[in-house]
Amino acid sequence: MKIKKSNKKRIKKIEKAEKKLQKALKKEARNLEKETNTIYDEAILSWSAPEYMKHKKGTIWYAAFVILFIGGAILAYIFDAWSFALVLAVFVVTYLVVDRKNPKKVKVILSNLGIKVGKRIYQYNRIQAFWINYAPPFVRTLNIRVHGEYMVDIEIQLDKQNPSHVHQFLSQKVPELEGKKEGLISIFSRIFKL
Structure with a gap:
């Protein structure tokens, strides 16, 4: 012991x-x-x-990004998921701000x-x-x-x-x-x- x-x-x-x-x-x-x-x-x-x-992003990349964002917003509206829509919007804005930095x-x-x-x-x-x-x-x-x-x-x-x-x-x-x-x-x- x-x-x-x-x-x-x-x-x-x-x-x-x-x-x-x-x-x-x-x-x-x-x-x-x-x-x-x-x-x-x-x-x-x-x-x-x-x-x-x-990574360099072209117009196709940005078009796909916008389509995904709009699709997510539509799904949030259909399912009445406002918190998801808010999180999605914050993510998009944050990503675009961070992405602008070299x-x-x-x-x-x-x-x-x-x-x-x-x-x-x-x-x-x-x-x-x-x-x-x-x-x-x-x-x-x-x-x-x-x-x-x-x-x-x-x-x-x-x-x-x-x-x-x-x-x-x-x-x-x-x-x-x-x-x-x-x-x-x-x-x-x-x-x-x-």
Whole structure:
């Protein structure tokens, strides 16, 4: 009985220490983002790329968008679903406002301590794995899975950067998720130009 209790106490202490460490690492990363030049700016590899890919939409796309919106509005009217109509209208307005924005160019830096994307810093000890999706001209991304309070997959555009150089460098620092393909949501948003 005493052995079980002492093991539980040790496990709780370890979990508590791990949470404190993760919190300290996040705080350090936030502080480093505020500084102008850090050790993370000492690039082994660097390039500029858009924050995200913006797909060009033609008149057919906008016509289909309007038809879907009108169809949804008609269905909301038929079924007397005013809350659905309101949500639909808010979605359309929000999407069109967000869609007008062009992605900013960010500088991506791979250093000996981590990856810096714009002002965000991802330390290698917080990156669980990486993988590269490269199928030009549609997909050119470096993806990293960051460990924190919850798992987050971050997509970094490679633009014109050579993926083999990125792979060669990162494979020395972080484990690779081999065989990982583009996610269903990414494929869906690329096909429908969302």
